[in-house]
Amino acid sequence: MAKPRDNRAWLLVLPVVALVAFSALIPVMTVVNYSVQDTFGNNQFFWNGTGWFKELLDPSTDLGGRFLDALWRTLLFSALCLLIEIPLGIAVALVLPRRGWGVAAALVVLALPLLIPWNVVGTIWQVFARRDIGLLGAAVNGLGIDFNYAQVPLHAWITVVAMDVWHWTSLVVLLCYAGLRAIPDAYYQAAKVDGAGAWAVFRAIQLPKMQRVLTIAVLLRFMDSFMIYTEPFVVTGGGPGNATTFLSIDLVKIALGQFDLGKAAAVSIVYNLIILTVCWVFFATTTRGQGEAGR
Amino acid sequence: MGLSWMAWTWQTALFFALLLATLVVMTLLAALRPETERIGILGLPTTRGDRLFLTLLGAAFIHLGWLALAGDAPLWGASILSLLFGAALFRWA
Numbered sequence: 001m002a003k004p005r006d007n008r009a010w011l012l013v014l015p016v017v018a019l020v021a022f023s024a025l026i027p028v029m030t031v032v033n034y035s036v037q038d039t040f041g042n043n044q045f046f047w048n049g050t051g052w053f054k055e056l057l058d059p060s061t062d063l064g065g066r067f068l069d070a071l072w073r074t075l076l077f078s079a080l081c082l083l084i085e086i087p088l089g090i091a092v093a094l095v096l097p098r099r100g101w102g103v104a105a106a107l108v109v110l111a112l113p114l115l116i117p118w119n120v121v122g123t124i125w126q127v128f129a130r131r132d133i134g135l136l137g138a139a140v141n142g143l144g145i146d147f148n149y150a151q152v153p154l155h156a157w158i159t160v161v162a163m164d165v166w167h168w169t170s171l172v173v174l175l176c177y178a179g180l181r182a183i184p185d186a187y188y189q190a191a192k193v194d195g196a197g198a199w200a201v202f203r204a205i206q207l208p209k210m211q212r213v214l215t216i217a218v219l220l221r222f223m224d225s226f227m228i229y230t231e232p233f234v235v236t237g238g239g240p241g242n243a244t245t246f247l248s249i250d251l252v253k254i255a256l257g258q259f260d261l262g263k264a265a266a267v268s269i270v271y272n273l274i275i276l277t278v279c280w281v282f283f284a285t286t287t288r289g290q291g292e293a294g295r
Numbered sequence: 296m297g298l299s300w301m302a303w304t305w306q307t308a309l310f311f312a313l314l315l316a317t318l319v320v321m322t323l324l325a326a327l328r329p330e331t332e333r334i335g336i337l338g339l340p341t342t343r344g345d346r347l348f349l350t351l352l353g354a355a356f357i358h359l360g361w362l363a364l365a366g367d368a369p370l371w372g373a374s375i376l377s378l379l380f381g382a383a384l385f386r387w388a
Contacts, residue, residue: 026301029311033302045302050362050370057363273355280352284339 035265052266063263070250074226077246081164081225089172096177110170122234125163153243156236160244163231172217179213215286219279226275247271321347335388346388350381
């Protein structure tokens with residue numbers, strides 16, 4: 001006979017539920033309420049139905065065009081971050097020392113960027129990449145390349161992506177390193193007996209064993225880069241022009257700059273739905289492969 | 296402190312009430328009729344909760360798509376499509 005499951009432990013989760021209700025559920029409900037209304041301040045709201053959503057989904061309107069542009073920029077940014085950080089993170093994790101004092105030293109150095117708050121990272125790079133006083137900017141200009149992230153969109157992109165790579169590749173490295181350390185030596189010994197090369201070991205042993213941590217790394221890096229705000233805001237302020245105005249920056253401009261709460265709420269709901277969908281797809285595809293491998 | 300800052304409308308209140316009712320029903324179902332995962336047309340192991348999540352997410356996109364493409368056609372069309380989509384997911388996913 002199957003043992004009945006005792007679900008009373010769920011009661012212990014109640015404090016967290018209450019906390020999340022205040023920090024997340026009530027704000028989200030408010031955003032949904034705002035998204036179907038318009039306001040001119042003074043806490044007075046007027047019913048607007050699906051008007052904002054219609055405008056948002058029509059690229060010929062101001063709001064729709066803005067949203068689409070910012071969405072593409074954000075997706076491009078996330079794609080670039082993932083394409084650079086994941087392979088780079090795996091590569092660094094593979095060459096890290098496995099034993100001895102070097103392990104601790106390498107881990108501490110790698111963890112340093114992760115400990116720096118976003119706005120500080122932004123300020124560091126804002127100065128670092130400046131053409132007049134920044135070490136990087138001045139050095140590149142000294143080489144004869146006219147590097148100016150405040151005026152050239154491509155340079156602004158390079159700066160912002162380099163900053164994200166600098167800040168977050170360590171996270172991928174640490175996750176992959178943990179995954180690699182969990183592989184028993186017997187696997188490597190078996191590979192040696194079979195005469196497998198480094199590439200074969202990587203394809204057949206290390207990569208499959210890292211799949212779980214890589215899923216986490218990709219999810220974390222996607223979500224973080226897709227909702228990035230502080231760092232590009234501090235470095236470029238969304239410029240030059242709108243070249244680095246990502247969705248989150250545009251959202252704050254609409255909500256707090258123009259105080260268009262209805263429009264901003266509609267944008268954030270669609271933004272949120274996109275994140276949910278992409279995360280689900282990532283999760284489903286990666287765990288699906290795992291299920292088949294496990295059988 | 297009142298709730299006026301949350302700018303409630305009866306439409307959104309109804310929406311959240313229905314959502315809450317769905318969650319309550321799903322919770323009761325989970326307690327009274329426990330289930331196991333199964334693999335359907337998605338090729339993924341799904342539970343009732345997974346199928347509900349996909350239904351809600353899909354319904355959101357169906358409504359957005361309707362707003363974008365259907366012009367001035369009433370939004371009920373999207374709701375009916377969503378119900379069909381959800382029924383299909385619960386049956387076959």
